[in-house]
Amino acid sequence: MSKEMLETKYDIPPEIRNQVTVTTLDKVYNWGRRNSIWPMMFGLACCAIEMICTAASRYDLARFGMEVMRPSPRQSDLMIVSGTVTKKMIPTIVRLYNQMSEPKYVLAMGACASGGGPFKEGYNVVSGVDKYIPVDVYIPGCPPTPQALLHGLVSLQRRIDAQSIPQTRWYNKEDSGEAIPIPVLGPDLMDPRQYEQIRKYSLEKAAREKAVAEAATAGEPSATPTH
Ligand code: SF4
Numbered sequence: 001m002s003k004e005m006l007e008t009k010y011d012i013p014p015e016i017r018n019q020v021t022v023t024t025l026d027k028v029y030n031w032g033r034r035n036s037i038w039p040m041m042f043g044l045a046c047c048a049i050e051m052i053c054t055a056a057s058r059y060d061l062a063r064f065g066m067e068v069m070r071p072s073p074r075q076s077d078l079m080i081v082s083g084t085v086t087k088k089m090i091p092t093i094v095r096l097y098n099q100m101s102e103p104k105y106v107l108a109m110g111a112c113a114s115g116g117g118p119f120k121e122g123y124n125v126v127s128g129v130d131k132y133i134p135v136d137v138y139i140p141g142c143p144p145t146p147q148a149l150l151h152g153l154v155s156l157q158r159r160i161d162a163q164s165i166p167q168t169r170w171y172n173k174e175d176s177g178e179a180i181p182i183p184v185l186g187p188d189l190m191d192p193r194q195y196e197q198i199r200k201y202s203l204e205k206a207a208r209e210k211a212v213a214e215a216a217t218a219g220e221p222s223a224t225p226t227h
Pocket of ligand 1: 083084141
């Protein structure tokens, strides 16, 4: 048990100090969770190489209880989005996110995952994974170093420390935790949540084009000579 947990503001008799402690359920619960985060084992681009380095011996993720990278979303607490998020990949990322069980967290590693990076506005790139799934921690850099990733992971631990059981979304009955609609890749990427907006825009555009075509037809000089 950490020194921090043994320290308490309550007055404990000196003879049982260091043997008994008084703490909150939130603190014990969060202490267990923050030190056993299992990241999902997947990478998207060059940032993934830095993530792999972070897990190797020099930086050693095991110090944080995070070395058990899982190949299944059902066993993972943390999705590290390490690399460029393409339009082709985002449906799979959203599906994997939906398949993770609560409590779950997302860490956007690097400029690409955070906002599109050097490929922002590219025809095939999503300008940040947070357009589709909620992100808890962003790490800047292209690529971020293993130290930067470790800093992001420690930031996530601090975020977990601040959570309280009554407020967490996975125990909140009103927040049903519905799955995020999976984007559809057709001629371009479409978010099912924006279908109504897209339909409205398309109808307005078609009406505008029709009006322009009718006005052009009405103002056209007659093709047949009138003499
Ligand atoms: S942020 Fe830089 S290093 Fe990371 S995936 Fe994008 S281009 Fe590669």
